[in-house]
Amino acid sequence: MKITGLASVEQVAVTMEGARDVRKGIPIGAADGTPNLSVRVFTIDPGGHTPYHRHPFEHVNYAIRGTGAIVTETGEERPFVAGDFALVLPDEKHRYRNTSDSEPFVMICAVPKEYE
Amino acid sequence: MKITGLASVEQVAVTMEGARDVRKGIPIGAADGTPNLSVRVFTIDPGGHTPYHRHPFEHVNYAIRGTGAIVTETGEERPFVAGDFALVLPDEKHRYRNTSDSEPFVMICAVPKEYE
Numbered sequence: 500m501k502i503t504g505l506a507s508v509e510q511v512a513v514t515m516e517g518a519r520d521v522r523k524g525i526p527i528g529a530a531d532g533t534p535n536l537s538v539r540v541f542t543i544d545p546g547g548h549t550p551y552h553r554h555p556f557e558h559v560n561y562a563i564r565g566t567g568a569i570v571t572e573t574g575e576e577r578p579f580v581a582g583d584f585a586l587v588l589p590d591e592k593h594r595y596r597n598t599s600d601s602e603p604f605v606m607i608c609a610v611p612k613e614y615e
Numbered sequence: 616m617k618i619t620g621l622a623s624v625e626q627v628a629v630t631m632e633g634a635r636d637v638r639k640g641i642p643i644g645a646a647d648g649t650p651n652l653s654v655r656v657f658t659i660d661p662g663g664h665t666p667y668h669r670h671p672f673e674h675v676n677y678a679i680r681g682t683g684a685i686v687t688e689t690g691e692e693r694p695f696v697a698g699d700f701a702l703v704l705p706d707e708k709h710r711y712r713n714t715s716d717s718e719p720f721v722m723i724c725a726v727p728k729e730y731e
Contacts, residue, residue, distance in 0.1 A: 500685065500687055500688075500701065500702065500707055501700075501701065501702040502685065502693055502694075502699055502700070502701045503697045503699065503700050503701075504649035504694055504698055504699050505699070505702075506698065507698070507701075510696065517694065525701055527675050527701075527702045531702050532702075532704060533673055533702055534672075534673055534702075534704075534705060535651070535652075535672070535673060535727045536651075536652055536673065536725050536726075536727070537675075538675050538677070538700060538725070545704065555654065556650070556651070557649055557650055557651060559643050559649065559652045559653075559654050561654070561723055562678065563677075569616065569618065571616055572616075577616070577618055578618075579618055582620055582621045582622065582711070583619065583620050583621070584617075584618070584619050584620075584621070584624075584642035584643055584654060584731045585616065585617065585618045585619075585643075585649050586616065586617040586643045586648075586649055587616055588616065588648060588650075589650060590648075591616055593616070597685075607677055607723075609652050609654070609675065609706070609725050610652075610671055611651045611652070611659055
């Protein structure tokens with residue numbers, strides 16, 4: 500069993516092309532012996548966003564803090580704010596972005612452990 | 616893509632033996648077409664707890680609100696409070712309980728979708 504606080508999770512800048520002002524941490528991952536599921540936490544600063552991309556696995560999200568949006572396959576912006584859950588299906592093009600100009604947007608992103 | 620707010624998730628009482636004052640909702644589950652991961656949300660009222668049990672799959676948790684504890688295999692109570700992540704490994708005996716006498720304890724529980 501592992502229990503760890505959000506404040507203790509080391510976060511590093513995401514340098515993937517298309518990312519801007521995003522940090523990532525991995526509170527629960529393959530290194531912890533999880534058999535199936537990993538959990539990452541992303542902090543997106545005002546003006547920031549993740550890459551607009553797709554991949555062959557799903558994201559299961561929960562927004563912890565702030566106000567953001569998910570840009571969909573068609574370019575639509577769907578609000579995604581603190582207290583919301585989201586499912587992005589495999590191969591659905593998507594981008595998460597912070598829609599506030601003053602506070603960070605913080606969200607959980609669970610994936611199959613093969614991917615993190 | 617599905618986006619749904621915590622307040623919109625229907626929660627029903629957990630009637631499993633050993634549960635007390637617990638409600639469960641499923642914001643993201645097999646019905647949404649998720650290929651690997653489901654997410655449940657549990658609300659445990661003051662004095663309440665989940666069953667003290669084990670099963671052959673992991674739990675990946677995030678505590679959204681309140682103060683609780685996870686009772687471990689050996690009976691130890693490990694604090695598990697808002698802002699904490701937890702990993703309960705397959706076959707590890709565990710119980711979640713609310714340690715406050717005044718406010719609900721709300722937590723996310725991700726599992727392989729075969730189990731929910």
